[in-house]
Amino acid sequence: MLNPFKWGLKKSPWVFHLGASACNNCDIEILDCLTPKFDIERFGIVLTGSPRHADVLLVSGIVNRQSIERFKRAYDQVPKPKLVVAIGVCACSADMFRDSYNFVRPVDEIIPVDVYVPGCPPKPEAIIAGIMKALGKIK
Amino acid sequence: MTDSLKLIFGYLIFPGLIFSAMVGMIACWIDRKVTARLQYRKGPPWYQPLADILKLLGKEMIVPEGVSNAVFLAAPLFGLSAAALVALILWQGNLDRSAGFIGDLIAALYLLTIPSLAMIIGGSSSRNPLSALGASREMKLILAYELPFTIAVFTIVVKAGSIMIGGVASHTAVLSVSGLIAFLVALLAAQAKMGFVPFDIAEAEQEIMAGPLLEYSGPGLALFKLTKDILFFVLPLFLITLFLGGIEVTTVAGIILAVLKYALILVLMVLIKNTNPRLKIDQAVRFFWGPVTLLAIAGFIFAVIGW
Ligand code: SF4
Numbered sequence: 513m514l515n516p517f518k519w520g521l522k523k524s525p526w527v528f529h530l531g532a533s534a535c536n537n538c539d540i541e542i543l544d545c546l547t548p549k550f551d552i553e554r555f556g557i558v559l560t561g562s563p564r565h566a567d568v569l570l571v572s573g574i575v576n577r578q579s580i581e582r583f584k585r586a587y588d589q590v591p592k593p594k595l596v597v598a599i600g601v602c603a604c605s606a607d608m609f610r611d612s613y614n615f616v617r618p619v620d621e622i623i624p625v626d627v628y629v630p631g632c633p634p635k636p637e638a639i640i641a642g643i644m645k646a647l648g649k650i651k
Numbered sequence: 652m653t654d655s656l657k658l659i660f661g662y663l664i665f666p667g668l669i670f671s672a673m674v675g676m677i678a679c680w681i682d683r684k685v686t687a688r689l690q691y692r693k694g695p696p697w698y699q700p701l702a703d704i705l706k707l708l709g710k711e712m713i714v715p716e717g718v719s720n721a722v723f724l725a726a727p728l729f730g731l732s733a734a735a736l737v738a739l740i741l742w743q744g745n746l747d748r749s750a751g752f753i754g755d756l757i758a759a760l761y762l763l764t765i766p767s768l769a770m771i772i773g774g775s776s777s778r779n780p781l782s783a784l785g786a787s788r789e790m791k792l793i794l795a796y797e798l799p800f801t802i803a804v805f806t807i808v809v810k811a812g813s814i815m816i817g818g819v820a821s822h823t824a825v826l827s828v829s830g831l832i833a834f835l836v837a838l839l840a841a842q843a844k845m846g847f848v849p850f851d852i853a854e855a856e857q858e859i860m861a862g863p864l865l866e867y868s869g870p871g872l873a874l875f876k877l878t879k880d881i882l883f884f885v886l887p888l889f890l891i892t893l894f895l896g897g898i899e900v901t902t903v904a905g906i907i908l909a910v911l912k913y914a915l916i917l918v919l920m921v922l923i924k925n926t927n928p929r930l931k932i933d934q935a936v937r938f939f940w941g942p943v944t945l946l947a948i949a950g951f952i953f954a955v956i957g958w
Contacts, residue, residue, distance in 0.1 A: 520707075524706045551692040554695065564872075
């Protein structure tokens with residue numbers, strides 16, 4: 513028997529979109545998931561406006577010198593248990609911005625990342641699959 | 652002893668907290684599903700509202716730095732306990748029409764504002780500018796809709812000649828001109844009380860995130876959501892009691908009729924919700940204090956001259 517709270521978490525993951533400093537393409541693909549074509553509300557996923565309401569953080573972009581402090585604070589504002597999904601190669605590995613003067617550290621060296629969704633930008637299907645994979649980690 | 656046990660049972664299980672929350676959750680799911688279907692989406696599964704509440708109950712509750720713990724944590728409880736109490740009062744008044752006390756209608760009217768007050772207290776205590784903004788909007792909204800709402804309720808009191816829930820429930824007010832006008836006014840006010848579009852100004856997800864609820868997480872947020880679910884049962888029940896001749900659950904036909912009445916109100920609410928854009932707070936106040944109040948006063952005058 514699954515614990516009812518865990519069951520709730522699996523069936524109602526509310527996502528918060530944390531743009532670290534993306535080029536905005538990944539962010540647009542995340543918003544695409546909300547459109548009738550993909551309809552993530554089928555899985556109970558709702559996009560929240562406040563990190564306090566979130567269960568899953570969707571991180572996009574590289575973390576730079578300006579955003580790192582805010583990035584860490586936003587992560588701390590999310591109540592436990594929380595999951596992190598890195599969206600796009602920027603968040604996964606910093607890719608082409610690796611040598612930029614403004615780049616600090618890859619996302620997974622700042623906060624724990626549960627699932628990586630590569631792509632530049634990833635397809636909405638891949639993002640949804642990533643969120644569902646992250647939920648599969650709840651035991 | 653048995654009386655107090657019965658009261659506790661009535662308050663906590665049927666028709667208080669648990670039962671009204673369950674009906675409210677089903678209503679909430681219907682609302683979300685219909686909205687999704689209107690947008691050519693599939694929409695959430697039937698257990699969605701329950702899953703939301705359970706999940707929130709199991710999460711960590713963060714109290715922001717520098718916030719008074721007592722006020723921040725007690726605010727959602729105020730709202731929830733008041734909402735469950737109205738459910739009990741309304742249900743009892745409907746089933747046993749001679750029960751109740753003089754003026755229980757007024758008590759219900761007062762109790763119905765407490766969930767909004769709880770939002771204001773919680774929002775202003777959470778030390779966030781957006782929450783404070785949401786709380787101030789909620790306050791203005793209450794000032795705006797309470798005036799026509801109260802006039803509409805008193806129209807029915809004049810019409811039915813009784814100030815008890817049992818008395819107004821035996822009277823199908825909506826069949827008269829004044830009753831119909833009062834029903835329209837009260838329906839709009841109920842929409843605003845629920846915080847539904849076009850009056851979701853206080854929560855306004857897209858501009859001030861979630862307004863007063865912004866800093867709430869875990870169980871605190873769950874209680875606010877639960878209060879909203881219960882209101883989704885209580886407010887239609889209040890409208891049915893006042894305008895549609897109350898409900899009867901002793902016979903099968905009575906139960907079917909009660910469900911139909913409830914569905915009618917639900918459909919009207921979801922319809923208004925899905926066909927309107929959000930108003931600005933000044934527009935909402937002007938709307939309620941202008942045309943809606945004038946309409947309510949006209950209805951009241953009609954009731955006094957006996958239409
Ligand atoms: S992964 Fe590509 S699309 Fe996404 S933020 Fe980086 S550069 Fe933009």
